[in-house]
Amino acid sequence: MPLVHQEKLExxxxxxKQLKSKPKGKLHIAxxxxxxxxxxxxxxxxxxxxxxxxxxxxxxxxxxxxxxxxNIWCGASSSGQECYSLVMILKNEFPALETWKISxxxxxISNQMLNRCRSGIYSxxxxxxxLPAPLxxxxxxxxxxxxxxxxxxxxxxxxxxxxxxxxxxxxxxxxLIMMRNVLIYFDVDMKKDIxxxxxxxxxxxxxxxxxxxxxxxNLDENFERMPYKQSGCYRLKKx
Ligand SMILES: C[S@@+](CC[C@H](N)C(=O)[O-])C[C@H]1O[C@@H](n2cnc3c(N)ncnc32)[C@H](O)[C@@H]1O
Numbered sequence: 001m002p003l004v005h006q007e008k009l010e011x012x013x014x015x016x017k018q019l020k021s022k023p024k025g026k027l028h029i030a031x032x033x034x035x036x037x038x039x040x041x042x043x044x045x046x047x048x049x050x051x052x053x054x055x056x057x058x059x060x061x062x063x064x065x066x067x068x069x070x071n072i073w074c075g076a077s078s079s080g081q082e083c084y085s086l087v088m089i090l091k092n093e094f095p096a097l098e099t100w101k102i103s104x105x106x107x108x109i110s111n112q113m114l115n116r117c118r119s120g121i122y123s124x125x126x127x128x129x130x131l132p133a134p135l136x137x138x139x140x141x142x143x144x145x146x147x148x149x150x151x152x153x154x155x156x157x158x159x160x161x162x163x164x165x166x167x168x169x170x171x172x173x174x175x176l177i178m179m180r181n182v183l184i185y186f187d188v189d190m191k192k193d194i195x196x197x198x199x200x201x202x203x204x205x206x207x208x209x210x211x212x213x214x215x216x217x218n219l220d221e222n223f224e225r226m227p228y229k230q231s232g233c234y235r236l237k238k239x
Contacts (some may be wrong), residue, residue, distance in 0.1 A: 003034050029111065036110050039181075040078040042130035043085045048180070048209050051231035053089050056207050060175050061094065063205060068100040071174045073201075074157075075164060076182035077106035080117035080149075081126070086178065087153050088135050105171065107162035117159045120149030165190055173203045180232065181211035188219070195220040199236065208234045 001012070007027065009015045018027055043049045064070060074083040083106040090097055108114055127136055127147050140147040162168055164182065177198055183191050198208060199222055208223065210216070210232045216223035226233040 003030055033110055033112055036113075037185075038078045038110065038113055040081050041126070042081045043132075044082065044130060044180075045212055045230070045232075046130075047228070047230040048232055049085055049089060051226075051228040051233055052086065052209075053093055055226075055228055056176070056233065057089065057094060060207075061096065064100075064175065070097070070100060070102050070176070071172050072102070072104045072176045073171060073174050073178070074104075074106040075162070075177060075179040077108045077117050077159065078110075078113050079122075079126075080106070080113075080120060080159075081122070081130070082178060082180065083117070083157055084120065084139075084149055084153060085130075087156050088139055091153065092135065092138070102156065103158075103172065104156055105158045105160065107160050109161065109163045111161060114159050114161055117157070118154070120154045121146050122148075164194055168197065171201060173206075174201050175203055175206045177202055177206070177208045180209055181214070183210060183214045191219050195223070199223070202236060204236055206235070210234065 004010070004012060004015050007015070007018075007030075009018065015027075015031075019031065022028075060070060072086070074086070077083050083104070087104065090102065106117060108117070121143060122140075123146055127140070136147065139150050139153055141150060160169065164179075165186065179194075179198065183194065186194065195216055199220060202208060207226070208216075212230060212232055214232065216225075216234055222236055223234040224237050226235060
């Protein structure tokens, strides 16, 4: 409704009419920005990040030790706390990765969110939600009343706009895909379509992380859930 008033359209019906009659443009983008839920925080739900630290990253390091290359994608990055949490784990816990080629891309449908990701600037309130103090001290610079992720971390991630329900940009075969708390917004057919595309992108021994309320069950039987506590971690079944 705020958008209806802002655009002087009088009713939601008029807004929908405009959306249907016009080619995709500013109004469509404004609707996307108004409708998306961007709730996120550093190390949200903690268990997935514990699993990444204790199980998944050590496993991938062992498997890729010859090539020394990791390809990671965060498919609904929101304001960036999720991908920066993962980058902090990589930097802080696995110094050996310093010499590796890490390709880390993160995407979202919302341009406003991607701009926030790129800036890496967070309020004290956002910092207080889940970021351990030692990591704040190590990886953030104070910026007035806010905090900014240090350049060394920001430059590790390439951010780009991607609507998961449309065509995805080219990506190399991936070792790790984070797609947490976004499948919930799609209908069953689109969930199946997205998981099918994830399956093709993921290396046969790669890992997928979904949100706590999400599953591949009854959507794509090619995935199996890993037995790590509340991690939402999946891999492809063998063969
Ligand atoms: C609830 S947040 C989840 C953020 C993060 N993954 C986490 O779990 O903390 C959902 C994000 O999905 C994005 N989103 C919604 N629909 C999308 C779509 N069709 N394609 C890509 N991103 C989408 C929203 O813009 C929002 O940033």
